[in-house]
Amino acid sequence: MIRGKMMSQIIDGKAISKKVKSQIAEETAVLKAKGVTPGLAVIIVGDDPASQVYVRNKEKACEEVGFYSEKFALSQNTTQQELNSLIKELNARKEINGILCQLPLPSHLDDKEVINLIDPIKDVDAFHPVNVGAITIGDYNFLPCTPAGVMELIHSTGVDVAGKKAVVMGRSNIVGKPMAMLLLHENVTVEITHSKTRNLAEITSQADILVAAIGKAKFVTADMVKDGAVVIDVGMDRDENGKLCGDVDFESVKDKCSFITPVPGGVGPMTISMLMRNTLTAAKIQNNIV
DSSP: OOSSOOOOEEOOHHHHHHHHHHHHHHHHHHHHHTTOOOEEEEEEESOOHHHHHHHHHHHHHHHHHTOEEEEEEEOTTOOHHHHHHHHHHHHHOTTOOEEEEOSSOOTTSOHHHHHHHSOGGGBTTOOSHHHHHHHHHTOOSOOOHHHHHHHHHHHHTTOOOTTOEEEEEOOOTTTHHHHHHHHHHTTOEEEEEOTTOSSHHHHHTTOSEEEEOSOOTTOBOGGGSOTTOEEEEOOOEEOTTSOEEOSBOHHHHTTTSSEEOOSSSSHHHHHHHHHHHHHHHHHHHHTTOO
C-alpha cells in the first residue's frame, strides 16, 4: 500500500438504490399480473419533522415501485389502546402485506408493545423478536432495512469480505447488533464498539470494514481509520453550521480509505429500497408465491 494520500471511491447509494428499486418494480409488475399488489401501511404518531420526511420518502418509494400504500397519521395524544387496535386491524387486512410504525413514538407510548403486536410476517422492519431470532440463526424472511442496505453497499465495492475484520461502532437493536450478525453470516470477523469501549481508535484502526452508527457528528477521524478500509457511515447528524453530515469526518477520512459512503446519498436511500424489498417478500409469502 502506498503511504500518504489515496483516492477513495465514493459509494453512490442513490444509484445503487435506484437499481434495486427498478428490480423491485419489475417483480411487482409480475405479481400484479397474478392479481397481487404489494401493500404497505405506514403509521406515524405526532408531528416529529424528521419522521414526517421519512414517511413521505417511503410513500414516494411505494409509488415508484408500484405498491399500494396507506398512511395513518395519528395525533400526538393517541393512546396505546388506539394504536394497538389499529395494528390488530392491519394485521387482519389481506391487502396490507407490510406494517411499519415510524419510531420513535411519543414518550407515553410503548414501542416494544407495538413491535410485539405486529404480525411477524408483516413486520417489514424486522424488529419483532421472532424475526430478530431468525436473523441470529441465519434463517430469515426479512432483514432490518439499514443493515441490509449497508450489505448491498459493501457488495457493490466488489471487495471479498470473507475473512476480513469489521468493526461496528454502535450496538443499537436497529443497526449495530443486526449489522454484526449480517457480517458474521458472510464470514467476517466482527467486533462491536460502544460508549464504554476503551482504546477505541486502536480498535477501529484495525478494521478492513468500518461501520459507524453512533449518532455523533464527524466523530470518526482519519487517525481512527485503517489505510484502504471500506468506510460505511450510517450517521445522520448536523454539523456546527447545521449542515447535514454523518458520524465520519468525510473530508479527513476520504483520502485514507478505499471506499466511503457520503452523507447524504449513501446509506439513507438504501434503507428505503430494502423496506420495499421486504414488503415485496412479504406479499409473496402471504400469497404463496415463490
